[in-house]
Structures are given as C-alpha cells and as structure tokens.
Amino acid sequence: MKKIICIFSLLFFIIFTQTGCIQKEIIDDVNIILASGYDLEENGKLKGTILVPVYQKQQPVKSEILEDEAVLTRDLLTNLQRKSSDPLVYGKLQVAIFGEDLAKEGFSNLLDALQRDASVGSRVYLAVGKKSASEILKGEYGIRGTAVYLSNLIKHNIESRDLSRENLHLFLYNLYDKGKDAYLPILALSGKDELEITGVALFNEDKMVGEISNEKMIFFKLLTDQYMEGTYTLNLKDGSMVSVKSITSSKKIKMKTKEEVSFSIKLEGHIREYTGEKITPEVIKEIETEFKKSVETECLALIEQFKALNIDPTGIGDEASHTFRSFDMKKWKEHYQDIKANINAEITINESGVIE
Numbered sequence: 001m002k003k004i005i006c007i008f009s010l011l012f013f014i015i016f017t018q019t020g021c022i023q024k025e026i027i028d029d030v031n032i033i034l035a036s037g038y039d040l041e042e043n044g045k046l047k048g049t050i051l052v053p054v055y056q057k058q059q060p061v062k063s064e065i066l067e068d069e070a071v072l073t074r075d076l077l078t079n080l081q082r083k084s085s086d087p088l089v090y091g092k093l094q095v096a097i098f099g100e101d102l103a104k105e106g107f108s109n110l111l112d113a114l115q116r117d118a119s120v121g122s123r124v125y126l127a128v129g130k131k132s133a134s135e136i137l138k139g140e141y142g143i144r145g146t147a148v149y150l151s152n153l154i155k156h157n158i159e160s161r162d163l164s165r166e167n168l169h170l171f172l173y174n175l176y177d178k179g180k181d182a183y184l185p186i187l188a189l190s191g192k193d194e195l196e197i198t199g200v201a202l203f204n205e206d207k208m209v210g211e212i213s214n215e216k217m218i219f220f221k222l223l224t225d226q227y228m229e230g231t232y233t234l235n236l237k238d239g240s241m242v243s244v245k246s247i248t249s250s251k252k253i254k255m256k257t258k259e260e261v262s263f264s265i266k267l268e269g270h271i272r273e274y275t276g277e278k279i280t281p282e283v284i285k286e287i288e289t290e291f292k293k294s295v296e297t298e299c300l301a302l303i304e305q306f307k308a309l310n311i312d313p314t315g316i317g318d319e320a321s322h323t324f325r326s327f328d329m330k331k332w333k334e335h336y337q338d339i340k341a342n343i344n345a346e347i348t349i350n351e352s353g354v355i356e
Contacts, residue, residue: 023052031064033085034147037133038076038110039318045069046102048076049134050088051147061145065138069300073109090117094151095125096168097133097187100115103201103208111206115172122169125154128201128208130188139193150195154185157197161216164200164225175206178329179318181311184211202311210309222249223264223314231272234290240276242287242351244269253316255323258332261316265295268350270282288347295345303341310337 002087037049040056050069051063066088068079081088096114114120129136129148141149157163161187174182182203200220202210212220221227227249234242249267255260271279271287306312316339321327 005219010294030089031339032092033088033090034063034092034135034145035097035150036093037097037099037129037137038102038107039129039133040102040105041069045071046073046076047134048080049137050080051137051145052084052088053145053147060143061148063140063146067134074115079272089119091119093120093124094147095127095154097127097129097136097150098184099129099133100208102130102133103128103184103203106206108206111168111172111175114168120168122167122345124168125151126168126171126184126185128164128184129156130186130198135189136187136195139189139195141193141195150187153187153195153197157185160229162214162221162230163197163258164217164221165227174313175203177315177318179312179321180315181205181313183220183313202306202309202313204311205307209311210305212305215303216245216298219295219302220313222267222295223263223299223302226250227267232291232294234287236276236283236286236290238276240274242271242275244287244291245271247350253314253318253319255320258320258324259335259338260340260342261319262344263299263314263341264343265299266348267291267295267345268348271349288349291347292345295347296343299343299345300341303343307337307339316341 029050033050034053035051039047039049041047046069047067049065049067051065054062054064056062066080066083068076068083070076070079077088098110114124137146139146154163160163164183168182171182171184174180184201184203185197186199186201187195188198196309197214199214200212200217201208202212218227218230218232221230227246229246231245233242234244236242246267246269249265252264254264276283303314306314317329317332317336320328320332
C-alpha cells in the first residue's frame with residue numbers, strides 16, 4: 001500500500017512540474033499571423049508583410065497589415081513586433097507568398113526560418129507573387145479575410161483543378177531531394193481586389209528559373225501529380241469543340257536505360273460539353289485519339305523545357321537512382337539534357353452525360 005502511495009505521489013510530482021514548464025498563450029493576448037509575404041527591395045533589403053485578423057461583430061473579417069524592412073531574415077519579425085500591440089505568433093499561418101524578384105534571387109534563409117519554427121505547420125501553402133507579394137496581401141478578397149481566401153484559392157485549385165499538390169513540407173522535400181526539383185503556384189492580380197493563379201513557377205534549388213503558363217498546367221499536373229479533376233477543351237477535325245472533364249489519372253515512370261525514360265499516363269474522363277450534333281461511338285473514339293495526341297505532344301514539350309532549364313520537377317533522377325545500382329547522381333545530371341523521353345498516354349472516355 002505504501003508503495004502504491006509513493007508511486008502516485010511521484011507521478012503527481014512529475015506531471016505538476018512538467019505542466020509548469022509549458023508556455024501558455026491566451027488567444028486574446030496575442031496577434032495571430034495568418035499570412036505572410038516577402039519581397040526583395042531595390043535597396044537590397046527584405047520587406048516583410050504580415051496579416052493579422054481583426055474580428056468584428058456581425059461584420060466581415062478585416063486584416064491588420066504590418067510591414068517592415070530588414071537586412072537579415074531573423075530581424076524582420078523583431079522589427080514587426082515593435083509595431084504590434086500584442087505579441088506576434090505564427091501558430092495559425094496558412095499561406096506564405098514570395099515576391100517574384102525574391103524567388104529568382106533565392107529564399108532559402110526564409111524557408112529555414114519557417115521550418116525551424118515549431119509553431120509553423122508543414123501544410124502551410126507557399127506561392128510566388130507576380131511582381132509583389134505585398135500588393136497581393138493588401139487586397140481585400142471575400143468576406144472571411146484575405147488569408148482564408150488565399151488558402152482556399154490554392155486548396156480548391158489543387159483538389160478540383162489543374163494545380164499540382166504543394167505545401168511547405170512538399171516544397172522542402174522536393175528542394176532537398178537530389179533527384180527532383182521544386183515548383184510553386186504563381187499568384188497575380190487580375191484587377192482591383194481580383195486574384196488568380198496564372199501558372200507554375202519552376203525552381204532550381206531555391207531559385208525560380210522559369211514558369212509554366214496557365215494553359216499548360218493540366219499537362220504539368222499529369223507529369224507530376226495524380227490528376228483528380230479538371231477540364232480540357234479540344235478542337236476536333238470537323239470544327240466542333242468538346243470539353244472533357246477528367247475523373248482520375250495515374251502515371252508511371254520507367255527507366256529503360258540511363259539514357260532513356262518512359263512515361264505511361266492513364267486518364268479517365270467524361271464529356272461535359274460538345275458543340276457538334278450528336279455524340280456517337282465514332283465521335284468518342286476521335287476525342288480519345290485527339291486527346292491522346294495533345295497529352296503526348298504537350299507533355300513531351302514540357303520535358304524538353306525542363307531539360308533546357310536543367311531542372312527535373314517530374315523526378316526522373318529520383319526514379320533512376322532507385323533503378324540502377326551504384327548510381328552516380330552527379331554524373332547523371334551532367335548528361336540529363338541528353339536523355340530521351342517517351343510519352344505513352346491512354347485516354348478513356350467512359351461517360352458522355354445527359355447531352356447524348
């Protein structure tokens with residue numbers, strides 16, 4: 001009995017002392033950063049922009065915007081703290097945007113600061129802001145606040161449109177993977193308080209070296225991700241047009257030799273809209289054939305673009321390192337631009353909908 005009492009006393013002491021070490025933060029006593037942006041100024045300094053939500057009774061959420069400049073990354077938050085009425089915390093950060101000039105210069109220091117902060121989640125969305133991240137964050141979008149709008153915009157386009165999956169965790173994984181290169185969506189202002197995803201930024205290490213236009217994003221996703229939903233419009237030989245919605249897709253990369261790689265892409269979809277008279281089995285066959293040609297041609301063109309930029313967002317190098325024994329990544333990269341790529345697409349239209 002005495003032993004049991006002693007054990008309970010010891011456990012109580014440990015729990016009491018450990019809980020006393022936890023730093024508590026009351027939500028009403030801190031300013032929670034929901035979105036952050038970073039730009040490279042002409043004077044060489046780094047400009048940081050953060051959004052803090054301001055909740056008002058029966059009114060849309062407003063954002064308090066704080067900005068400052070610093071030479072060093074770690075000085076930014078210190079300078080911003082001086083402008084905040086309450087301590088700034090990153091616990092609910094949803095999206096971080098990097099200005100285009102900064103993305104081309106490289107932002108590994110900022111990424112290092114984010115990943116070392118234990119309060120920053122790995123699922124934070126990252127994006128490149130066309131021209132300026134600050135201008136994007138200063139816009140007023142939707143009724144739930146700018147940060148929520150930006151987060152939902154990226155999430156929606158990943159889950160049901162043409163944007164490949166990305167977040168802080170995936171970007172860092174691709175960044176440090178020797179056999180693959182990273183990419184991020186590009187956000188741009190299309191009007192006053194209007195925002196859109198205009199393409200995908202391509203990276204060599206942490207530097208942006210190129211981009212893919214909005215029209216090519218579907219093919220980029222077929223090469224880099226599992227395609228779930230999205231639409232593509234085809235022009236048929238008789239002048240009619242058809243809109244095909246993808247249901248699902250899959251891809252396989254196979255190294256035939258160290259000098260040749262093969263991509264096998266399978267895509268299932270159904271017809272959403274057709275401008276011709278009637279959808280017949282012959283029309284469906286033509287749609288499958290034309291879509292196959294488009295996928296193979298456009299995907300091959302993208303791979304040639306990657307080779308010209310000496311980047312590998314599709315992960316060919318990663319696949320090669322798992323295929324061949326005693327694989328020398330450094331030596332392989334020297335000959336990466338000479339590799340031959342083959343694309344084999346299998347398109348199945350399994351539904352024509354009520355328009356038939």
